[in-house]
Amino acid sequence: MAREAVGGVIEQTEDAVEERSTLIGGPPPSDVEPPDGPDDGDPFGGGGGGDDPKRAPIHNARLGMIMLLASETMFFAGLIGSFLLFRISNQVWPPPMFPRLPVLVTLINTLFLLYSAVTMWQARRAMRCGLQARSVMFLLYTTVLGVVFLGIQGYEWTKLIRVGLTLSSGVYGATFYILIGTHALHVLGAVIWLAVVWWRARKGHYRPGRDVGMAVCGMYWFYVVGLWPVLYWLVYLY
Known part of the structure; x- marks a missing residue:
């Protein structure tokens, strides 16, 4: 019974976080990607320069x-x-x-x-x-x-x-x-x-x-x- 009660509290907390993030117009914290993705590239590489709106104004x-x-x-x-x-x-x-x-x-x-x-x-x-x-x-x-x-x-x-x-x-x-x-x-x-x-x-x-x-x-x-x-x-x- 105690384990089920704890599980119910966790589920309610997660639902509250998702609902709050939706109300303020953003995705859940776990879905937020960093401004510079993993394939950003380097001066010799091929990454960077995409059209992702989350990126900084200049690479x-x-x-x-x-x-x-x-x-x-x-x-x-x-x-x-x-x-x-x-x-x-x-x-x-x-x-x-x-x-x-x-x-x-x-x-x-x-x-x-x-x-x-x-x-x-x-x-x-x-x-x-x-x-x-x-x-x-x-x-x-x-x-x-x-x-x-x-x-x-x-x-x-x-x-x-x-x-x-x-x-x-x-x-x-x-x-x-x-x-x-x-x-x-x-x-x-x-x-x-x-x-x-x-x-x-x-x-x-x-x-x-x-x-x-x-x-x-x-x-x-x-x-x-x-x-x-x-x-x-x-x-x-x-």
Whole structure:
């Protein structure tokens, strides 16, 4: 009898909880899902980015990338400020004893990099439309264009080093290689990330609405691409 009485009390309590949750417009506590589901994904993975109304307004990975890009902007602003300080304080720039920078070749290289932003946008657009094979193809194009950019830049650097422009070539050489070299390292990291995203897309890890990894990689790629014309104008043309 005591056991039956206890069981009856428990059932009445559960019914009361369910009725109360229904009255306030929400499901029972056991049915509430966390804002971020178990398949949220990561910067390299295929999760996240769904249309679940319970999700936060912005995915944690995207928010983290925004914060990273903000810190990168401050970092490059410091480098650009130092370059401008040295540039303005010297009436003759570049110094006459150093070779001229390869303006035309670097312009062509800039066009390659800018076009890679178009292919990255096409890859994102294709994935949103469910065209996985097309998305994989444009991701590969983007990766190849990034490799081409780094290859041409590296080749031009070897030519400059052979004619005497090195990191130890005074302020001119130091500012050139530190500013342009830092950007090249960022492009290299982005290319490696792109290769990983391409491989995972090829294996079917992304799908429409669940492609936060590709989206965050695209954010970073657009950043390094958009930064380069500013550096090209400052270092090669100004």
